[in-house]
Amino acid sequence: MITVKDLHKSFGDLEVLKGIDAKVDESEVVCVVGPSGSGKSTFLRCINLLEDITAGEITIDGDHLTDPNVNINEVRSQVGMVFQHFNLFPHKTVLENITLGPIKVKNLSENEAKDVALSLLEKVGLSDKADDYPDSLSGGQKQRVAIARSLAMNPKVMLFDEPTSALDPELVGDVLEVMKDLAEEGMTMVVVTHEMGFAKEVGDRVLFMDEGIIMEEGNPQQIFDNPQNPRTQSFLSKIL
């Protein structure tokens, strides 16, 4: 589904990604873990070109993102993105947040988009909030709306950039629950996270990143119970 080949990304003189190779299969849940500043978020943001790529190649479902003939808006509409700080549109209601993309990008009628939105709100357990504004929601509710907003585009892949890092601890569970359901339904997901419990339980594969490269990868048991790389060992010993 996603193939990344020798991805490099620099901000000025600072090289943040130093050659990433990765593959994500359909319906696979890949969790990316690692210390702050390791480049995990940048890696994720490159996958839908929120960051320009310095060098390397990314394909999503056969589309080369760096090919100038590829319509990047088209590709992005098929890749859902969930942000750490939700990035809901404060001037729009919950329902309007979710229907904007389907109406403007996929040209659904308002009623069609509304039906989709309402069923997604039900799925994330927020049917009663459709007409509220984001400011009146808790962090956990906001993030669930943001997930519904991404799902409304019916994406092939969902990217999560530390989706629970800005939440109060007691609100994390609801969001992870929604993500777990998604994974069980067969959604292809790449999740940058500090929730090792989630990575262990839901992840099919874990990538450990540090200093701009993937230091180690494997299934959760390998990474968490029997890490080989000393950097992985020291990272995990600090947080587990």
Added chain:
Amino acid sequence: MIYTTFMESAYVQSLPFLIDGLKITVMITVIGLFFGMIIGSLAGLGKLSKNKIIRGFWSVYVEVVRGTPILAQALFLYYGVSEDLIGLNISSFNAGVIAIAVNAGAYIAEIVRGAVYSIDKGQHEAGRSMGLTENQTMRYIIWPQAFKRMIPPLGNQFIISLKDTSVFSVIVVHDVVFMAKEYYNTTFEIFETLVMVCLLYLCITVPTALYLNRLERKLDV
């Protein structure tokens, strides 16, 4: 006795003339700001453009206008450009409207730029990541939020532009100041007439400022 003297003084007698002038003052301000808003939006967004030429063009415009006095701009437009350069005879009223539009446009450009820039960059990313184009993201997500933040400074610009129109009496715009000069040149009641001119300006600026304060609190910006 005092009452009759007052009624016959310039405090009362000049009013019909001054109000005729005030109408012109307000019309020039409102029409000028309408076009100034269009120019300012283009310039403000132009200054945020990734294209160097567009950015450079609007930056030069803003700096030239902000760096020169409006009196010189008005004279330049009315006598310099319209008569000398292209031999076109635009009316003084139209010259006043253009001067306000061009002048306020430069300040509005900074208001627009600042407001758009102040919107969290995550909003832009959220829009783009769902497949909206750059223009759609601006139109549906950034602009509505930024516009709310523009309202208080735009109100302030209205007050500034309203007062700026007073210099257009030098290009024979029949605004409130021009009418006052006409009036006191025949009656010599300079003090009384100018008191009325100031009061008329205040009648517009003070309520506007009070309304803006209230609006600012209501909009919570």
